[in-house]
Amino acid sequence: MPYQISRYILLLSIITTYLGLAQDNYQILQVHSNCINQTNMNKFDNAYEKSPTKFTNTPTVVMLTANAKLVSISDAPEGKVSINFDIWQSWSDPRLAFHEPSSSGFYNIGEQQTSIGSNGEVFRQVLAGIDAPLTEVGDTKFRTNVMFNPTELEDDVVYRWSPKPVTVSENKIRGCGIAGVPTTCPTSEDTEGDDRRMNCIRVMIDISCA
Numbered sequence: 001m002p003y004q005i006s007r008y009i010l011l012l013s014i015i016t017t018y019l020g021l022a023q024d025n026y027q028i029l030q031v032h033s034n035c036i037n038q039t040n041m042n043k044f045d046n047a048y049e050k051s052p053t054k055f056t057n058t059p060t061v062v063m064l065t066a067n068a069k070l071v072s073i074s075d076a077p078e079g080k081v082s083i084n085f086d087i088w089q090s091w092s093d094p095r096l097a098f099h100e101p102s103s104s105g106f107y108n109i110g111e112q113q114t115s116i117g118s119n120g121e122v123f124r125q126v127l128a129g130i131d132a133p134l135t136e137v138g139d140t141k142f143r144t145n146v147m148f149n150p151t152e153l154e155d156d157v158v159y160r161w162s163p164k165p166v167t168v169s170e171n172k173i174r175g176c177g178i179a180g181v182p183t184t185c186p187t188s189e190d191t192e193g194d195d196r197r198m199n200c201i202r203v204m205i206d207i208s209c210a
Contacts, residue, residue, distance in 0.1 A: 065167075168205075178205055
């Protein structure tokens with residue numbers, strides 16, 4: 001028994017060291033309960049309950065990428081812009097592989113789509129429509145500040161932008177289009193709590209009109 005306990009502690013130590021994440025009081029991010037092996041509906045939950053990962057208190061790092069597409073522009077009572085964000089959330093955590101199905105799968109969960117790999121690699125796609133006010137910065141140039149909170153995951157993860165975080169569609173509405181690649185900010189000025197966790201994601205978008 002002492003040998004088994006020592007081996008168990010060593011295993012947790014190796015996993016934690018391998019991840020290289022700061023210790024925190026957040027549980028590891030788990031895949032949606034519908035994302036299970038279809039041949040054994042209880043395999044996912046049973047394996048998680050028995051796994052050492054359930055008691056590992058390091059957060060999972062989630063990488064964010066997004067594509068911004070201009071949908072509409074309104075004039076009155078004040079200028080506003082509607083933008084669709086096609087947001088991809090991805091994370092690769094070796095601890096997930098302990099209880100992931102051995103085969104890769106693609107699942108539809110409401111308006112979300114989740115692709116699951118066999119090594120704990122998870123990709124989730126969410127389409128978010130956002131209405132934001134326009135600020136005039138020139139005769140034909142405008143700026144909007146878009147913020148969204150991925151509240152579904154905020155208790156379990158640390159958010160980071162990918163190396164190329166935001167791409168834009170080249171479509172135009174009434175002669176206006178998104179100019180250049182938007183810049184991103186990790187948090188808003190109003191965000192409270194631990195700075196290591198990105199509770200809010202903000203994107204600055206410049207719009208140019210012909």
